[in-house]
Amino acid sequence: MAAHDNSEDPNYDVDVLIVGAGPTGLALAAQLAAFGASFRIIDRRQSPGTESRAIAIQPRTLEALRPFGVSGELVAAGRPARELHLHLPEETLEVDLFDSGLEDSAFQQLLFLSQTETERILTQHLLSRRVRIERGAELQDLARLDPEDPFAGMEAKVQRMDRGIERIRARYVVGADGAGSTVRAKAGMDWRGGAYPDTFILADVEIDGAEPDAVHSYPTEDGFLFLFPLGGSATWRMIAMKPPHRPATLETIQELADTFTHGALHVRDPKWISTFRLSHQMAEYxxxxxxxxxxxxxxxxxxxxxxxxxxxxxxxxxxxWKLALGARGLASDELIDSYDAERRPVGREVVSTTDRIFKLATSRNGLKKLPRTKLLPALAPKAIGWDGLRSRLFRTMAQLNINYRGSSMVDAGNIRLPALLARGVRPGDRLPDADVIYQDRERRLQDLVATPGFAILLSGPGWPQDAPHQLRAALPQLAGLLNIQQLTVGSSLIANTPGIIKDVSGLAFHRLGLSSRRPELLVIRPDGYVGYRSSGRDITGAVEYLQRLTGEDVAEPVAGETLSA
Structure with missing residues (x-):
């Protein structure tokens, strides 16, 4: 039995049942464990997968996993790719990857690491938290605990290889069980989209003739061939469109390499060869x-x-974090519902964008292949020299530009200088990172706010010493879930003071759009996004914002107290 499997509510066996122990389910388990939430994670596979499948980790993902202490291990195990070699008919362009636009992140590289290794590292982290993945446990059915109330929790019927049928009552069920999701099917959630007509071949192999530590792309009229640096059991991942009626063998892979590279590559020692079809599909909700x-x-x-x-x-x-707070009775219905409102637009944009790019990369239609065969060779040499374009492209690819500005779960209080704010973060934006000094040590700003719960940054002059006490007194329901720090511009020679973050370089203030002469307050959500921002030393707006998220009524200050400095 997993360590976090006993709910305090007698109506439930567990607060959260996670179905699927791939990277998504493992990351969810890591966050629930950090909050001390009650959960179980099951997977129908008897053992972890051995195929590398997903192989690239973006900077924003490394940031998001950093609170669990696994990002450093991922980086150490992975292989960064710093260049894209675009092999065009007349020339090969060498494009630096992530060399601009990522200055506000500690991770300025595209990291290649097999999904097997990513899962292993996340699993080891969970084991250190005494969480065991329950393998050989397959979801058979889902039913509402109260047929009249879809929010009352679910009963899961699970077929276990070791002891037959088990029924698990859960406050929440999360389907992280892949494209063929049983959770999605049993919950009756629509699955929309379609499949691409071509079949692709994928192989983890050794290759002679390819420049190491770079991504290689070979676009031609017949489609494309990609090489990605892997490391580990194989050096390269090769992906190409499979010729019809050809088997997935080393001979076929070599023929493809010869076709796309004019015999420049020798492929050998395959560790894994597979064929697959791709689709572009998305759940309605x-x-x-x-x-x-x-x-x-x-x-x-x-x-x-x-x-x-x-x-x-x-x-x-x-x-x-939303489910963890919900299990404690500290999440409003609106906060729980905001998951769909915040993440479905992100998923829709990813599906739409990758679909457009993929069709341009693979189409063999006379007109549709023109961007790949004619425009790309003509425009690529000029485009790679445009720093602004490359910066925007890299930030988008690194997922640093994802924001929730339109969400009802972010808010702004009194902002005195909108023009200044426009140069910094807005509510809903990811918190940018910077080197700062804390307790006489150089630290990263994101690390200092990455505790389970909400972080509150008090910046600028004039904050009274009891401001943290006022905030905690006004938010007793969040006891243990508030991390309150003061951010100041100052020299590293200034005496160390508990709770003071010193921005010696001024980069944190610059990236946040703060002024050293004006007090401001920022509330950082547990997922690293700015939830609330206001100017001045009045903390009432921040208190009301957090009370709204937690479903608490706004409390009136008692006589003799104030919620502002």
Whole structure:
């Protein structure tokens, strides 16, 4: 039995049942464990997968996983790719990857690591938290605990290889069980989209003749061939369109390499060869009552731009803290429902964008292949020299530009200088990172706010010493879930003071759009996004914002107290 399997509510065996132990389910379990939530994670496979499948980890994913202490291990195990070699008919363009636009992140590289290794590292983290993945446990059915109330929780019927049928009553069920999701099917959630007509071949192999530590792309009239650096059991991942009526063998792979590279590559020692069909599909909704979908259970698309696993992990980390608070009775209905409202537009944009790019990369239609065969060779040399375009492209690919500005779960208080704010973060934006000094040590700002719960940053001059006490007194329901720090511009030589973050370089203030002469307050959500921002030392708006998220009535200050400095 998993360590977090006993709910305090006698109506439930567990607060959250996670179905699926791929990267999405494992990331969700890590966040629930950090909050001390009651959960179980099951998977129908008897053992972890051995195929590498997803192979790229984006900077935003490494940021999002950092609170669990696994990002450093992922980076150490992975292989960064710093260049894209675009092999055009007349020349090969060498494009630096992620060399601009990522200055506000500690992770400025596209990291290649097999999904097997990613799952292993996340699993080891869960084991260190005394969480065991229950393998050989397959979901058979789902039923509402109260047929009249879709939010009253679910009963899961699980077939276990070791002891037959088990029934699990859960407050929430999360389907992280892939494109063929049983959770999605049993919950009756629509699955929309279609499949691409071509079959693709995928292989983990050794290749002679390919420049190491770079991504290689060979676009031709017949489609494309990609090489990605892997490391581990194989050095390269090769993807190409499979010729009709040809078997998935080393001979076929070599023929493809010869066709696309004019005999420049020698392929050998395959570790894994497979064929697959790709689709672009998405669930109509990511939530139905107490049932949620995340990762490939919610959206599938082509592997263009390495967005799939990364989007799934960030689905999980948007959802986990909301369910953890909901299990404690500290989440409003609106907060729970915001998962669908915040993540479905992200999933829809990823599916739409990758679909357009994929069709341009693979189409053999005379007109549709023109961008690949004519425009790309003509425009690529000029485009790679346009720093602004490359910066925007890299930030989008790295998923640093994802925001929830339109969400009802972010808010702004009194903002005195909108023009200044426009140069910094807005409510709904990811918190940018910067080097700062804390307790006489160089730290990263994101690390200092990455505790389970909400972080509150008090910036600028004039904050009274009892401001943290006022905030905690006004939000007793969040005891243990508030991390309150003061951010100041100052020299590293200034005496160390508990709770003070010193921005010696001024980069944190600059990236946040703050002024050293004006007090401001920011509330950072547990997923690393700015939830609330206001100018001045009045903390009432921040208190009301957090009370709204937690479903608490706005409390009136008692006589003799004030909620502002």
């Amino acid at each position: 990511f939530q139905q009552g107490s049932v949620f979908l995340a990762g490939d259970a919610a959206h599938v698309h082509s592997p263009v731009a390495a967005q799939g696993m990364n989007t799934g992990i960030q689905d999980a980390l948007n959802l986990g």
